[in-house]
Amino acid sequence: MPKSLSIPTLDDVARAAGVSTATVSRCLNAEKKVSENTREKVMKAVDALGYVPNFSARAMAAKRTYTIGAIIPTMENAIFARGLQAFQETLHEQGYNLLVSSSAYRPELEAEQIRALVARGADGLLLIGYEREQSVYDYLEKRGTPTILAWAYQSNKTHPSIGFDNRASMRMLADRVISMGHRRIAVISGITDGNDRAEERLNGIKDSWAANGFNLDDLPIIQTPYEIESGGAAFADLMAAPQKPTVIMCGNDVLATGAISRAKELGYDVPSDVSVTGFDDIELAKHLHPPLTTVHVPHGEMGRTAAEELIKLIDGRTTSVRRQLNVSIVMRGSLARP
Amino acid sequence: MPKSLSIPTLDDVARAAGVSTATVSRCLNAEKKVSENTREKVMKAVDALGYVPNFSARAMAAKRTYTIGAIIPTMENAIFARGLQAFQETLHEQGYNLLVSSSAYRPELEAEQIRALVARGADGLLLIGYEREQSVYDYLEKRGTPTILAWAYQSNKTHPSIGFDNRASMRMLADRVISMGHRRIAVISGITDGNDRAEERLNGIKDSWAANGFNLDDLPIIQTPYEIESGGAAFADLMAAPQKPTVIMCGNDVLATGAISRAKELGYDVPSDVSVTGFDDIELAKHLHPPLTTVHVPHGEMGRTAAEELIKLIDGRTTSVRRQLNVSIVMRGSLARP
DNA sequence: TTGTAGGCGTTATCAA
DNA sequence: TTGATAACGCCTACAA
Secondary structure, three states: OOOOOOOOOHHHHHHHHOOOHHHHHHHHOOOOOOOHHHHHHHHHHHHHHOOOOOHHHHHHHHOOOOEEEEEEOOOOOOOOHHHHHHHHHHHHHOOOEEEEEEOOOOHHHHHHHHHHHHHOOOOEEEEEOOOOOHHHHHHHHHHOOOEEEEOOOOOOOOOOEEEOOHHHHHHHHHHHHHHOOOOOEEEEEOOOOOOHHHHHHHHHHHHHHHHOOOOHHHOOEEEOOOOHHHHHHHHHHHHOOOOOOOEEEEOOHHHHHHHHHHHHHOOOOOOOOOEEEOOEOOHHHHHOOOOOEEEEOOHHHHHHHHHHHHHHHHHOOOOOOEEEOOOEEEOOOOOOOO | OOOOOOOOOHHHHHHHHOOOHHHHHHHHOOOOOOOHHHHHHHHHHHHHHOOOOOHHHHHHHHOOOOEEEEEEOOOOOOOOHHHHHHHHHHHHHOOOEEEEEEOOOOHHHHHHHHHHHHHOOOOEEEEEOOOOOHHHHHHHHHHOOOEEEEOOOOOOOOOOEEEOOHHHHHHHHHHHHHHOOOOOEEEEEOOOOOOHHHHHHHHHHHHHHHHOOOOHHHOOEEEOOOOHHHHHHHHHHHHOOOOOOOEEEEOOHHHHHHHHHHHHHOOOOOOOOOEEEOOEOOHHHHHOOOOOEEEEOOHHHHHHHHHHHHHHHHHOOOOOOEEEOOOEEEOOOOOOOO
């Protein structure tokens, strides 16, 4: 008789090993509850048949998937890569799998993907930032799916979250910029609509600007997508003003990359003609010319901590987490006195 | 009585709508086979309860998940981002979901993730390149999981694949470099072990070098991971040789980015002191200074086509695909005559 | 330590 | 057009 071409099931293994399906199941799951003798028989049958447990069946029976879902706004640039990497590694150590999808910064897509992940039985979820419809939070609550928010921390919000204060961080950088003597600042912000991190960062600059006694009307701001290209375009626009800025503060390093690149094309020297700052400290930042002054975010720590806390939440070992991480300003060549 | 806190099932919906579960199921799946009247009742019940079908149960019963798995070597840099984006968009249009995981360029991890994805009931798989253990292919074949390989095309391989000829493409670039008069070429390659794309690209350079009558012993080569940092380090090493190269050809744009960055730090002018080339044409490439001469890969087309063909494979509308896409050389400022 | 058997939430076949 | 009902593959009391 030819070897069966169909996919082996628990039943097949049980039959091959001459035991019941319950015993096979125990071998695969419960470490202890089976004798060394039968365990061997079973394991031999398992890899003779190349048996792999059917995930769906397991999920249905056990009501647990050891799967975590993460939805990030984009995979296009490196912003979330490092943090997610750490998140997934920590998860993996603890026996969890990670499912990632990207929402392309579109709230309705995010909502759809949340539903999909929950329907797939994700034991927990990682989402970026706070801003989403209340109905989404309600849904999650109703389903009882533990969720943790990352990449943002706002002291006035109560949802489990691990991140940093985008607003305060950017304000710190702006304070620094102003203290260096800059009085003509222009801003290239990400699109704030639907993106609380972008909005908070922008607010941070405004806070500083106002606190230093300047008029918000004198603060040119362009909002544009987080792409190199659009950062460059915004830079060109900003420098076309009659009163050129002495520094351009960007909402993240991707925009800053575009700004610096375009500066060179237009013949401006950074920082002697105009300074540029970023946010995130992606790997590329220190390799730009000049190297980029930016806000360093502890992505690895954030991802790791998020994983640990999410698992605690799932296991019921804790009911909530709110952790604020410290960022730091990295002074590099792209920022100088005016 | 308080609103039920448990998750609604097909049963709940059926009861609420006063029909059988079969009917509800039909409403949700088969477009036609239900009267307008009952369909309305059912749909009302569905969103009154906030019902979402349980994915695992559905997968078990239907033996189909409308899920595609993709395993890419890394999410750290933008190499695969654009292609994957197109892949996922096309999938989405056709009603499929995409599950992505990254193998960190580690074959054993890839194998593990393939098993996980298959166990999850993925209807099909996208993998990068050809090189993996035969046992992996055997496993896939045995399970009957349609799989398509992308980012590579070798005419002597028979597996369904959509990509480009890494070797011929790189050779084309090398021919061009040599025809411009370069006689001292050095290479920064990715790690070729376990990475056929990297190996093919390196071979492409060797092909050209040998075909032009030069000795392979006179071709300095450094293999290093695809990171900006290591590209920079390799550049420094190569330029420390007594006979400095007039051009450094890099295995991809990430390495080239590192090389150009380091060149500036070391005071070399690109291209007048040394030319640099890349491969992939990532977004950043044209924003480097000088802009990077590289091989443009049609990532979008590749992702889109891969999705279409994979679905055909799944539906049984075709049994195999082998498609070679054309690349082109993008001449930019980083390459000049010696 | 091991086996029996019920149930998890769907889909699909077959009657009605 | 609808409704029973049998799978689907696994886990887990409960019994032995």
